Amino acid sequence: MSDYNFYGINLPPAINTGPCFLTGDDIVTSTNPLGNSGDVVYIKISDTQGVVAVVQEGDTRGKFDKHIYSNVPNSFNPLLAYGFDVQNTLLHSYVSSYRIENNAGLAFYSESYRPYKSSFDYKLIADNKTRFFNGDVKTLISTTWTVFKDSCNDIAYLVSFSGDSFVTFNNKFKSSLDFNIATR
Numbered sequence: 001m002s003d004y005n006f007y008g009i010n011l012p013p014a015i016n017t018g019p020c021f022l023t024g025d026d027i028v029t030s031t032n033p034l035g036n037s038g039d040v041v042y043i044k045i046s047d048t049q050g051v052v053a054v055v056q057e058g059d060t061r062g063k064f065d066k067h068i069y070s071n072v073p074n075s076f077n078p079l080l081a082y083g084f085d086v087q088n089t090l091l092h093s094y095v096s097s098y099r100i101e102n103n104a105g106l107a108f109y110s111e112s113y114r115p116y117k118s119s120f121d122y123k124l125i126a127d128n129k130t131r132f133f134n135g136d137v138k139t140l141i142s143t144t145w146t147v148f149k150d151s152c153n154d155i156a157y158l159v160s161f162s163g164d165s166f167v168t169f170n171n172k173f174k175s176s177l178d179f180n181i182a183t184r
Helices: 133-142
Strands: 004-009 020-024 027-030 040-046 049-055 061-063 080-084 090-095 098-109 114-132 145-150 155-161 172-182
Touching: 004 080, 040 145, 049 155, 080 145, 090 114, 090 133, 114 133, 114 155, 133 155, 133 172
Parallel strands: none
Antiparallel strands: 004 090, 004 145, 020 027, 027 061, 040 049, 040 080, 049 061, 098 114, 114 172, 145 155, 155 172
């Protein structure tokens, strides 16, 4: 298995995390277990905020990317949480590198150009290489709940395919795969 993998399932199991607390810049700790070490958990904090974490040793701690999942409150009771068992939900492991594209949007007050609202959108771009469409790529882009895990940095992202068209020759195509990173 590679260091960069996609995991997913159409109906992930719900997890009862109990109350959660921010115990470091990039560590969320729950009162109940989040899963096994290395698993991925999506925690919905509110209607407008969520966090995706990689379960650490001790099974009640999760590490997240503090640059993508920013402003996690010091304590919260999740609306829901879903777990991704990395032993049983592997969708695609043929990724040798990835990039994150950052898009910033600002809304200004008239011509004074004082920003009153900022928004950030993120896109994960998996490397440009030859892949087989029918099989793991088709399954990857059509699975309802998908996460991307970077095992080197112990971070993960909830992603959804942003759409594309593929021209295949003998079921093969060469292209990068672009995914929107969900922050809610």
